[in-house]
Amino acid sequence: MESQIAAARLAQPGRSLARTALIIGASTGYGLASRIAAAWGYGARTLGVFFERPPDEEKTATAGYYNTVALAKQAKRDGLFAAHLNGDAFSDECKREAMELIRRELAPLDLVVYSLASPKRTHPRTGVVHSSALKPIGAPFSSRTIDLDSRKVVDVTLAPATDKEIADTVAVMGGEDWRMWMDALASEGLLAPGVRSVAYSYIGPELTWPVYRDGTIGRAKQDLDRTAKALDATLAAKFGGRALVSVNKAVVTQASAAIPVVPLYLSLLLKVMRAKGIEEKPIDQILRLFADFLADGLHLDDDGRIRLDDLEMRADVQAEVAALWPRVTTENLLEISDFAEFQKEFRGLFGFEVEGVDYDRPVETDLELAPL
């Protein structure tokens, strides 16, 4: 996290993007990077909403909890206002608590980032628990992938999703909850003139399409696109604001590592992009997003989305990944892919193998996180 803060500090925005920002899904991955970019890059007062397990007598906390403890400490040192809400963002109760906190400490909001990645959602109106499935649609999909436990390249066949699994995935990862947050914020009068909101998506190359773009998660992302269009119109009419989807590059996070085929793709992508000197981490992507998001001539694709995956999708990058893909075996995995870097980054998400950390020194794990 310190390296992300250092990168954000170096960003020198020409004008203020946001004095206040709400980040939903703020403790890891793209949401954490968004919070760091808003706070340390732009001096914004932030509220981070996330769902993490605090420590108890038997277990240490989850990684995102410790990330936020560290962020809170650093924010205090740097005189930045940072509030935290650890709860289920899908619930009415969490939204209510957030509204109260925003009204007291932050309103009006200039920026709302929606960066949730969750395996399930309890619907606040029906009480139904929806579980997302990462599956193809219509036909089974066979591909190679890395078995992360045995570190072997194996073939995997994924059965197609049922209609219920498709609908459940849309309920969890589609746009309905983003819309509920924005409607609640608008009706409570907590949005500033010119407010901007962004939610994150992914498209990726053809070799992942059966399990991503054309699979259950892709359906959810289509729903997110539709939500963005409707929200964009509402925010423009009411606040002169904008709501957009940003298509980000594939990066190593807890959410992406859980998608079949993606760890192998990421290992190859890391190899190719690092060799070309164009690899970006979440903080690089988000600093670029915020700088562009401000620009008057914001460039959008034909479907009205921001594209931060331009370097990943560059023809030469994808041609090299595609050429390596059929050649990968368990034996040459470390040689022709950057699986070693993938593993290092994956362990780094949980605080392991982080440069500069003395792992022989005892650390306190029973840390408290105050809301402010």
Ligand code: NAD
């Ligand atoms: P992540 O797993 O690192 O982060 C998920 C965040 O959501 C965490 O802060 C977690 O605490 C929070 N969260 C989960 N359930 C919650 C709940 N019920 N209530 C409150 N908070 C909850 O995921 P990520 O990879 O950063 O993904 C964030 C978004 O970015 C997703 O929409 C994802 O599709 C998108 N995206 C990811 C990638 C990638 O390669 N990782 C690429 C492009 C787009």
